[in-house]
Amino acid sequence: MNPSAPDTAIEIGLAAAVVTVERSNPQILVARTDETGSVEVPSGRFDPLAHRTLEIGLRDFVAAQTGLGLGYVEQLYTFGDRGRAAGEADMPRVVSIGYLALTRIDGQAKTLPPEARFRPWYGFFPWEDWRGGRPRILDTIQPLLDEWAADVVAERADSERRALSRAARVRLSFGIDGAPWDEEKVLDRYELLYEAGLIVEALHDVRPAALARDKLPALGEPMAYDHRRILATAMGRLRAKLKYRPVVFELLPPTFTLTTLQSTVEAISGRHVHKQNFRRLVENGALVEPTGEQTTTRGRPAALFRFRRDVLQERPAPGLRLGTRG
Amino acid sequence: MNPSAPDTAIEIGLAAAVVTVERSNPQILVARTDETGSVEVPSGRFDPLAHRTLEIGLRDFVAAQTGLGLGYVEQLYTFGDRGRAAGEADMPRVVSIGYLALTRIDGQAKTLPPEARFRPWYGFFPWEDWRGGRPRILDTIQPLLDEWAADVVAERADSERRALSRAARVRLSFGIDGAPWDEEKVLDRYELLYEAGLIVEALHDVRPAALARDKLPALGEPMAYDHRRILATAMGRLRAKLKYRPVVFELLPPTFTLTTLQSTVEAISGRHVHKQNFRRLVENGALVEPTGEQTTTRGRPAALFRFRRDVLQERPAPGLRLGTRG
DNA sequence: GTAATAGTGTCTTTCAGACAGTATGAC
DNA sequence: GTCATACTGTCTGAAAGACACTATTAC
Numbered sequence: 001m002n003p004s005a006p007d008t009a010i011e012i013g014l015a016a017a018v019v020t021v022e023r024s025n026p027q028i029l030v031a032r033t034d035e036t037g038s039v040e041v042p043s044g045r046f047d048p049l050a051h052r053t054l055e056i057g058l059r060d061f062v063a064a065q066t067g068l069g070l071g072y073v074e075q076l077y078t079f080g081d082r083g084r085a086a087g088e089a090d091m092p093r094v095v096s097i098g099y100l101a102l103t104r105i106d107g108q109a110k111t112l113p114p115e116a117r118f119r120p121w122y123g124f125f126p127w128e129d130w131r132g133g134r135p136r137i138l139d140t141i142q143p144l145l146d147e148w149a150a151d152v153v154a155e156r157a158d159s160e161r162r163a164l165s166r167a168a169r170v171r172l173s174f175g176i177d178g179a180p181w182d183e184e185k186v187l188d189r190y191e192l193l194y195e196a197g198l199i200v201e202a203l204h205d206v207r208p209a210a211l212a213r214d215k216l217p218a219l220g221e222p223m224a225y226d227h228r229r230i231l232a233t234a235m236g237r238l239r240a241k242l243k244y245r246p247v248v249f250e251l252l253p254p255t256f257t258l259t260t261l262q263s264t265v266e267a268i269s270g271r272h273v274h275k276q277n278f279r280r281l282v283e284n285g286a287l288v289e290p291t292g293e294q295t296t297t298r299g300r301p302a303a304l305f306r307f308r309r310d311v312l313q314e315r316p317a318p319g320l321r322l323g324t325r326g
Numbered sequence: 327m328n329p330s331a332p333d334t335a336i337e338i339g340l341a342a343a344v345v346t347v348e349r350s351n352p353q354i355l356v357a358r359t360d361e362t363g364s365v366e367v368p369s370g371r372f373d374p375l376a377h378r379t380l381e382i383g384l385r386d387f388v389a390a391q392t393g394l395g396l397g398y399v400e401q402l403y404t405f406g407d408r409g410r411a412a413g414e415a416d417m418p419r420v421v422s423i424g425y426l427a428l429t430r431i432d433g434q435a436k437t438l439p440p441e442a443r444f445r446p447w448y449g450f451f452p453w454e455d456w457r458g459g460r461p462r463i464l465d466t467i468q469p470l471l472d473e474w475a476a477d478v479v480a481e482r483a484d485s486e487r488r489a490l491s492r493a494a495r496v497r498l499s500f501g502i503d504g505a506p507w508d509e510e511k512v513l514d515r516y517e518l519l520y521e522a523g524l525i526v527e528a529l530h531d532v533r534p535a536a537l538a539r540d541k542l543p544a545l546g547e548p549m550a551y552d553h554r555r556i557l558a559t560a561m562g563r564l565r566a567k568l569k570y571r572p573v574v575f576e577l578l579p580p581t582f583t584l585t586t587l588q589s590t591v592e593a594i595s596g597r598h599v600h601k602q603n604f605r606r607l608v609e610n611g612a613l614v615e616p617t618g619e620q621t622t623t624r625g626r627p628a629a630l631f632r633f634r635r636d637v638l639q640e641r642p643a644p645g646l647r648l649g650t651r652g
Numbered sequence: 653g654t655a656a657t658a659g660t661g662t663c664t665t666t667c668a669g670a671c672a673g674t675a676t677g678a679c
Numbered sequence: 680g681t682c683a684t685a686c687t688g689t690c691t692g693a694a695a696g697a698c699a700c701t702a703t704t705a706c
Contacts, residue, residue: 010336010374012421046406048336048419054406078404078423080372080380093374095338097404168639179639259685276687277669284667299684300676313494313505585658603696605659610694625657626703 013096014058015043015227017076017234018068020105020118021251024263027105027118028231031065038224039119041231042066046097058099066116072102072250076233079226098230100237102250121235122270124220124228127174128186128235130271138174140217141198145170148196183269186236190229193219201228239269244319246287249307255291257302258282287311287318339422340384341369341553343402343560344394346431346444347577350589353431353444354557357391364550365445367557368392372423384425392442398428398576402559405552424556426563428576447561448596450546450554453500454512454561456597464500466543467519471496474522509595512562516555519545527554565595570645572613575633581617583628584608613637613644 018029018041030039044061051057059070076098105118112118122129126137149155149166164172173188175181194202200222222228241247248264262278282288288305295302311318344355344367356365370387377383385396402424431444438444448455452463475481475492490498499514501507520528526548548554567573574590588604608614614631621628637644 010338010372012336012338046336046421052407054404054421075403077401078380081378095372095380163635164638172639257685274669276671277667279686280667296677297684298678299682300678300686302685309489312490313498583658600696602660602698607695622704623657624705625655626659626705628658 009092011092011094012046012054013043013094013225014046014054014061014099015041015096015225015230016058016062016070016073016099016101017041017231018062018066018070018101018103019121019234019238019251019268020103021264021267022105022118024267026121026235026267028121028124029062029066029068029103030117030119032115034224036224038222039227040224041227042116043096043225043227054097055099058101062101066112068103068112070101070103072247074100074237076100076230076237079229096226096230098233100234102238102247104251104253106253121231124223124231125186125190125235126220127189128183128270130181130183131266137219141193141219142174142176144198144217145174145192145196148198181271183271184236184240186239187229187232188236190232194229199228201226235268242268242319246307246311246318252307255293255304255306257295257304258288259302261288261305285311285318286314335418337418337420338372338380339369339420339551340372340380340387340425341367341422341551341556342384342388342396342399342425342427343367343557344388344392344396344427344429345447345560345564345577345594346429347590347593348431348444350593352447352561352593354447354450355388355392355394355429356443356445358441360550362550364548365553366550367553368442369422369551369553380423381425384427388427392438394429394438396427396429398573400426400563402426402556402563405555422552422556424559426560428564428573430577430579432579447557450549450557451512451516451561452546453515454509454596456507456509457592463545467524467545468500468502470524470543471500471518471522474524507597509597510562510566512565513555513558514562516558520555525554527552561594568594568645572633572637572644578633581619581630581632583621583630584614585628587614587631611637611644612640 016029020027020029029042031042033039042062042065044057044065046054046057051060055073055075058073062068062070078095078097080093080095127135127141129135146167149170151166155166158166169188169192171177171179172182173185173192190199193199197203198216198219200216200219203216220228223231238247242265248261248268251264251268252261258279261282262273262275265278266272286308289308291304291306293304295304342355346353346355355368357368359365368388368391370383370391372380372383377386381399381401384399388394388396404421404423406419406421453461453467455461472493475496477492481492484492495514495518497503497505498508499511499518516525519525523529524542524545526542526545529542546554549557564573568591574587574594577590577594578587584605587608588599588601591604592598612634615634617630617632619630621630
């Protein structure tokens with residue numbers, strides 16, 4: 001019933017996008033830097049003898065490479081395309097499973113091994129941070145994407161496979177010409193830039209479209225292998241999940257002010273949210289409860305809150321339904 | 327940096343949950359029946375030499391085993407837990423990647439090979455069909471789950487790992503004691519029944535909890551390997567996706583009546599939806615447009631509609647936001 | 653007419669989005 | 680008092696949810 005045993009070895013790579021937020025800045029855990037200067041996230045080859053489940057394997061790799069114990073972990077996607085794992089023709093085929101993990105920064109950052117550190121997420125995806133308005137870098141990106149979309153010869157070739165034209169995909173992913181910016185489409189945008197050959201990682205892959213290396217604009221810091229793709233998947237998923245699961249609290253200390261909560265949400269979603277509406281949502285939604293304590297920073301002291309664990313038992317999908325306007 | 331090469335072979339299994347809806351009944355494509363009488367969905371071992379991508383491999387398996395060409399395909403999840411792939415200790419470890427595919431039934435069903443056929447989805451998950459009110463089988467399931475939840479000794483052991491108690495999980499997944507029924511939690515429910523040892527497939531796995539085989543209630547038809555788990559994942563995803571992507575149309579012919587559209591949605595989500603609100607959503611949401619044609623069945627003729635492909639370019643997440651009440 | 657199915661019209665409640673203010677502390 | 684930050688009250692308009700009614704065909 002099944003074909004005969006394949007004679008190419010298959011390896012399963014596990015990779016973790018470990019996210020935290022430090023003072024309004026999303027950070028991603030990198031485990032090391034390779035010879036070419038590209039950073040790698042914690043990752044390794046799955047060994048069924050050593051690891052009872054995939055997730056256990058992943059946790060082990062993160063612990064071994066960075067010393068960090070993970071809390072929340074979620075599988076994202078399994079990538080298997082040849083040519084995108086930086087492998088040569090006769091090397092074993094690597095299928096990589098990406099994970100999202102959330103952690104609090106606490107004191108842990110201090111105890112990281114020398115190679116490992118947390119790096120700002122938006123350094124890898126500068127076009128994703130709209131907190132200060134439309135990011136400048138889009139002025140560089142847009143004309144290049146338009147040029148790619150206008151390449152009619154190539155367009156005809158791939159239009160058979162795809163329902164949407166290149167131009168339409170650019171418009172929708174990047175929210176131009178009246179299309180709204182959808183902060184969840186992180187992966188779509190990355191893949192589009194990749195296909196258009198504007199991403200350094202694509203150089204060895206999408207030959208015809210790619211610009212020469214020295215003509216490539218600097219579109220965020222590259223990563224090794226397909227790690228930046230996994231990161232894009234992670235952020236897209238996290239941005240989506242924020243809205244229907246109480247995942248933000250995995251990133252916050254046990255007690256926090258509403259302002260901290262809000263700016264953490266803004267940090268991840270990359271956009272401002274409306275302050276009054278946000279507070280109303282959080283309090284009416286009974287997601288948090290006051291501890292009675294207050295902070296003492298400069299300015300008016302803020303009330304401290306904690307996550308109300310009970311919501312999990314009350315409502316089916318408790319999250320922070322964010323509006324579209326800040 | 328990585329551990330040395332593992333000496334256990336790894337295999338990647340691909341399996342497809344191919345869904346269609348025939349006259350208000352969701353169907354699932356089974357490719358064959360094994361020696362013990364369990365059915366299997368189209369599946370096979372991924373061979374990197376033969377298949378450029380995972381998805382191409384999957385499409386090939388479905389085509390080879392059932393003759394069906396797939397349209398919409400989506401990756402679901404990668405399962406890797408030992409003991410749940412029905413493998414013995416020294417057999418290669420199988421990691422299985424589940425896919426959801428949607429297809430129209432058309433004439434294709436007629437041309438299926440003898441072993442393959444479409445089978446009603448709710449035959450495998452009888453507790454998921456609430457279109458006729460609360461399914462009777464829950465009267466059998468509930469006391470058994472309650473008993474399992476009341477097993478305090480076992481509870482203590484796993485409460486360290488889990489945030490929610492067994493009782494709370496039962497309550498939330500199955501919507502009892504005032505908790506609402508969430509039709510998307512298909513996998514949660516299946517996993518709970520599995521853990522409680524009430525599912526035939528669990529017999530070789532969760533020893534202590536399991537009832538003796540002959541005392542097991544008939545909780546839906548079993549499947550080979552982890553195929554029923556993949557099915558549960560598929561239906562959960564499909565039920566969720568219905569609400570924010572225009573996926574129903576993949577299951578319908580090019581033109582259809584609003585009643586057909588509604589009953590297809592109801593078939594998948596397993597609950598009734600409010601007729602007027604549904605029509606308002608569909609028409610105001612500009613998801614469909616009238617063709618001008620009409621049907622001639624008995625009763626008043628119905629106007630025919632087609633999917634408005636343009637919505638894909640207009641709105642970020644066009645779907646059929648269903649209410650909670652029918 | 654009756655059975656069968658298709659297709660309104662409109663009220664109420666909820667909630668997202670927006671406005672512009674007031675409160676409390678450190679210095 | 681000034682600066683800085685925290686917090687609140689209330690209007691508006693769009694949808695979700697629910698009500699019951701009318702329309703068009705076959706027989």
